[in-house]
Amino acid sequence: MSFDEIIDRRGTHCAKWDKMEPIYGVPADTGIAMWVADMDFRPPQVVQTALQDMLDHGVYGYFGDDSKYLGAIQWWMEHRHGWKLAPEWIFTTHGLVNGTAMCVDAFTKAGDGVVLFTPVYHAFARVISAAGRQVVECEMAIEGGQYTLDFDAYDAQMTGNETMLVFCSPHNPGGRVWSRSELEQVAAFAKRHDLVLVSDEIHHDLVMPGHTHTPMALIDGVADRLVMMTATTKTFNIAGSHSGNVIIPDPKLRETFAARIAAMGLSPNSFGLFMATAAYSPEGAAWVDDLVSYLDGNRQIFDAAIKDIPGLQSMSLQSTYLAWVDFSGTGMDRSEFTQRVENSAGIAANHGPTFGKGGESFLRFNIATPRARVEEACNRLREAFKDLQ
Numbered sequence: 001m002s003f004d005e006i007i008d009r010r011g012t013h014c015a016k017w018d019k020m021e022p023i024y025g026v027p028a029d030t031g032i033a034m035w036v037a038d039m040d041f042r043p044p045q046v047v048q049t050a051l052q053d054m055l056d057h058g059v060y061g062y063f064g065d066d067s068k069y070l071g072a073i074q075w076w077m078e079h080r081h082g083w084k085l086a087p088e089w090i091f092t093t094h095g096l097v098n099g100t101a102m103c104v105d106a107f108t109k110a111g112d113g114v115v116l117f118t119p120v121y122h123a124f125a126r127v128i129s130a131a132g133r134q135v136v137e138c139e140m141a142i143e144g145g146q147y148t149l150d151f152d153a154y155d156a157q158m159t160g161n162e163t164m165l166v167f168c169s170p171h172n173p174g175g176r177v178w179s180r181s182e183l184e185q186v187a188a189f190a191k192r193h194d195l196v197l198v199s200d201e202i203h204h205d206l207v208m209p210g211h212t213h214t215p216m217a218l219i220d221g222v223a224d225r226l227v228m229m230t231a232t233t234k235t236f237n238i239a240g241s242h243s244g245n246v247i248i249p250d251p252k253l254r255e256t257f258a259a260r261i262a263a264m265g266l267s268p269n270s271f272g273l274f275m276a277t278a279a280y281s282p283e284g285a286a287w288v289d290d291l292v293s294y295l296d297g298n299r300q301i302f303d304a305a306i307k308d309i310p311g312l313q314s315m316s317l318q319s320t321y322l323a324w325v326d327f328s329g330t331g332m333d334r335s336e337f338t339q340r341v342e343n344s345a346g347i348a349a350n351h352g353p354t355f356g357k358g359g360e361s362f363l364r365f366n367i368a369t370p371r372a373r374v375e376e377a378c379n380r381l382r383e384a385f386k387d388l389q
Helices: 020-025 043-059 066-079 094-109 122-130 150-156 182-191 251-264 269-277 283-309 333-343 371-384
Strands: 032-034 090-093 111-117 132-138 141-143 146-148 162-168 196-200 224-228 245-249 320-327 345-352 362-366
Touching: 020 141, 020 345, 032 362, 032 371, 043 269, 043 283, 066 269, 066 283, 090 094, 090 122, 090 251, 094 122, 094 162, 094 196, 094 224, 094 245, 094 251, 111 122, 122 132, 132 150, 141 251, 150 182, 162 182, 182 196, 224 251, 283 320, 333 345, 333 371, 345 371
Parallel strands: 032 345, 111 132, 111 162, 162 196, 196 224
Antiparallel strands: 090 245, 141 146, 224 245, 320 362, 345 362
């Protein structure tokens, strides 16, 4: 396939394109949607073929015998990430936002504190608050243009009411691939404060050349409190299938989680299972390699354009397809630079404050779109801020 193909997603019940105008005021006919974290690319042919086989069969009953599905997950994690896991560790949820919510429900109680290193993916705080838990924001520092973790400061923040840490690895929205040393420090922090450690690793396949992701499951001494979350959905652009995996090595945690799954009556969507099984394959792996190379090209073009605009700085993107751009150097308040992006440039980008403390001067741009569209967005941003140049 060609990632350069422009696929018109308007009028297809697509959140990213069809909700752009009502939410951001960016015209549907001329705007560029760079907010929701899905891609404007079709998934690999092996996924399309799996769906076509379902369609040709024509009977859409309950899914049974998930051994191939579980085996595909095991194969992928071992061959792509060096992580061997047992099939009985794997629970399938309705995506990883649901997975996060299920972890909060299973492992914390009303009023408990749940720690986030902010700014971070906005859905975490949303589900934590909705469950009647307290969001504990530990703001990250920026050093050398990258987020860093200050555990002395975070230790001082803890009150003893905290029972869980939800950690984003690789980081969204900063695109940071954490080092093994940093992961060891996260694990030690969770142990010091007796926190269940939920590691959301949904972006782990989308790592830029020169960087290597380490699964938290490979860090020593954390298995008794660790919950891993992974999915095919971000990697292969099949988020609408609403499938994700909560993977729990520890038997006691696993028993607790299984009880909540049973109590909620949850079972997976057969379409998502067929798609994931097909995706986690050699064919899927080859497609991901091509995708990452293409995204890296988009990253370089977008970063060069941002660098050309005085006062704007794009955080170095080590992973994900989400560019995190700081506008603080313009001297503009948030309403002005946001208005320029949305009204002058006609681009819908995520507002930084939704990601928590530290996001106030940022916007997040999704560059997983055909290169011509990235180039057009760059031209529009240059024009919208041309008085600074």
